[in-house]
Amino acid sequence: MLTQEQHYMPRTGMVTLLTELQQRGYEVIGPGVQDGAIVFHPLTQVDSLPQGIEQTQQPGHYRLHQTESARYFSWANGPQALKPLTFAPRETLWRSEQNADGSLRFTETLADRSLTAVIGIRGCDLAALALQEQHFAEDPYYRQRRANLLLIAVDCSHPADTCFCASTGDGPGADRGYDIALTELDDGYLVRANSEPGKAVLAALPLEAASQKHLEQADDQHRHARQQQRQLPRFDPERLIHQGQSAVWEAVADRCLSCGNCTSVCPSCFCFSEQEVPELDGQTSSHQRQWDSCFSEGHSYIHGHRFRPDTRGRYRQWLTHKFGSWVEQYGRSGCTGCGRCISWCPVGIDPLEILEQLGQEGTDE
Amino acid sequence: MNNPALPTNALILNRIQETEDIFTLQLRLTDPRQHWRLEIQPGQFNMLYRFGVGEIPISFKAISQDEAGEPVLEHTIRSVGRVSRALADLKPGSHIGLRGPFGQGWPLRRAEHQDLCVVTGGLGCAPAVSIIEHAFANRDRYGHIHIIQGVKHSADLLWRSRYEFWAQQPDTTVMMAADVAAPGWPWYSGRVTELIKRLPLKPERTLVCCCGPEPMMQASAEQLIRQQVPPDAIWLSMERNMQCASGHCGHCQFGADFICRDGPVMPYPRLRDRLGLEGI
Structure with missing residues (x-):
């Protein structure tokens, strides 16, 4: 399934990863707990990752609970996808201004976006990003935001009872569309890169060769995550x-x-x-778009x-x-x-x- | 700046009150670098913008010329909503914004050397008028021109003198239908589909341009097919909520099609199984 070379990184390597991204000028966005839900927000220290947090999800139901696990990524997705980072919930498209003679002057609002790295993206959201990229391929506002994103995925190990990504072919592992992907294990991570910027970051990490034991553990975990999932029923899309x-x-x-x-x-x-x-x-007016x-x-x-x-x-x-x-x-x-x-x-x-x-x-x- | 996503300034040269709630704006694009926008084709549309209020999609009616030979862009608007009412308030000398042209227009090249059959229903069918004007401006490229216009009430007929003028041209048939006709209505009272039955069509060499309410377009298309017109020679101008005009905002989806980008003019076979489905 995976074609990229797998490395092993001990859990403490997460600190190095965060520091390396910051030194390369990235604003880092990562998972955290806010108002009882996993959200993506600015991540400045590894301590604020949701360590040991797991969740239960049912129709109309979402609850987090704390476990003794040392893992940072043992939750399935919260309400927020990657979407707000590329397709802003609200943004100004252009401004208009009335000249003294009543004529109108229109100005662009496209701004340069800072480099942003996102840690903890799941396969389902990478697949959704690819869908949005098809749709917004010609949209300058979307492209501007997307261009400066570095995507660090984490294979989903604890799908929720509401998840069915295995049956849509989009998870639970991340197999495309990322710069770096991690598989979280009990004591560390398997790490792989899928782009030049991703490989450059990897070069600075404390990596070791992945052992057979680690690879088997990852395979088991992946198989287990697939089995936990629901299935898309049979229906005819054209009908x-x-x-x-x-x-x-x-x-x-x-x-x-x-x-x-x-x-x-x-x-x-x-x-x-x-x-x-x-x-x-x-005299001035903004033309905005909003979800x-x-x-x-x-x-x-x-x-x-x-x-x-x-x-x-x-x-x-x-x-x-x-x-x-x-x-x-x-x-x-x-x-x-x-x-x-x-x-x-x-x-x-x-x-x-x-x-x-x-x-x-x-x-x- | 040549970013097509940005509007450009347009000066209102003239404002014509067509009926109680329909008016035409004659516009000049004040920035000569924006004159590429005048390449607009019959059936396409522009987004017209009233400062501080918002934008609406308005189909293109015609390009005319002023006394100095400068191009004048004409849009006919029915004031029904917030933005169209705000546009209706503007007087000559005021300025608006304009973005476009957008969408797919009538298949003009395909229509060449064919008979043209323009079937319209309802008030102020500007997309259809644009292709009729185009055909008369390039008369030798087209065969016989059939024009069928239906209105609910005979008093609703717009541009009556234009229809009367077209009716007098050679190789041209003009037929009008009013569901409700006032005394003195010289044409037919009843439905457009009844008039289609009377048309001396040459179905193998006719291209149909249809514009109006969806049930009327559907009934007209099916009647034309019964008269042996091939379904792919029938083109409809569709209407949906268009906000971005670039196929992104999602409001104008008609099944899988984005009407603002894949339409508004589309071939009937592409629409046939979706027209008449409630809520699509």
Whole structure:
């Protein structure tokens, strides 16, 4: 499976890794615990990594608990994906200014971004990043943010009960799209690099040859992580859009709050709305974009009416896009099996159940 | 700066009130370096921006010339929402922003040496008017021109004098239908599809441009197919919520297509199995 050379690094090497990144001018982002959840935030010392933290996740349920383990990465993903670092939740696209004669002057807001290294990315989120890169390939704002990222993945060893990345082919190990990847073991890490910047950082780390024992331990752990997972049910992506009359949509709409949590935590959802934010001086104005959701009231607005006025239509749009029309758009499903939409749904709707039911039904008429 | 993601300044030369809520803006792009934007094709659209309020997608109607021979860009707008109402308030001499052109226009090259059949429904169908104007400006490139326009009420008809002018041109058929016709309406009362049945079409050499509400476009396309017009010779102009105009913001998705980028003009076979599906 892995083509890169594997090295062994003792657990204390994490300090060297962090220092090396800082000395190379990277702002380092890593996992930590905040408000009872794993979040990605600025990481200045290894002590603030979530050591021994594990979690339980169920539909509508997410809880952390402390264990005696010395591991830093024994959790599955929290609510936050890599997405906010590349596709900003809110950003200014351009500014306009009114000249004395009333004419308008438009200025760019593209700014140089600082070098950023992210530690602790999972396979599902690397796969979602690749999906977003397909979608935002021509978007200058996205590209600007993406260009300065160094990605340090950690193979997922403790998937949650909501995870199904093995069945989407995106995890639990990281096998593409990273600069450096780690497999966390009981006493240290297996380390591999996948890019020139990644190899340069590796050269400064206290690495040893990986022993047979370490490699076997990693294989066992990986196999175990795969077995812990749920499976994507059988359904036909091309049929989803033609199953609009199914009673499944009514049933899910009865429960769905149309809150958009699923789209916020989804690492691949890309919708944004654009809005104007005029300054109080009346002479300047910012044109901004902000994450939007197909569950929002205005998403389907055209000249005076909404063609998806109810939750039924909105849930259907979300699910048929993610698992159906995404395949036509980008050659694969828009789901990477992270399970966030299941855990963070306030009423615990499980899209895999919906897909299973649809898979057993026919199309309209 | 030539970044197409940034709007450019446009001066309102003239404002024409077409009906109670429809108006046309005649615009000049004040920065000559931005005149590449005037390469806009019938069926494409621009994002028009009112300072401090926001942007809306508006299809291109025509490029005309002022007395000095300078190009004038025309957009016809119906004031229904926040931004269109704010644009409606502007007077000649005011400035707006403009981004574009965006999207796929009518298949002009493919239509050459063919008969053109333009079927429209509803008020102010600017995308269709743009291709009719283009065809008359390049008359020798096209065969017979069929123009069918349907309106709900006879009083809704826009640009009546243009239709009357076209009706007098050689090799041209103009037919109008009003669901509800006031006394004195010289044309048909009823549906557009009834008029299509009467058209002396040569289906093997006709290209259809259709623009209007989706049920009307679908019914028209199916009627044309019954009259032996090949489905891939029928092109529709679609409409969805367009905010970024570059296929990124996700609002205009119609199944797998991003209408702002893959449309708004699209061949009927690509749309056929999705048109009429509720909520798509």
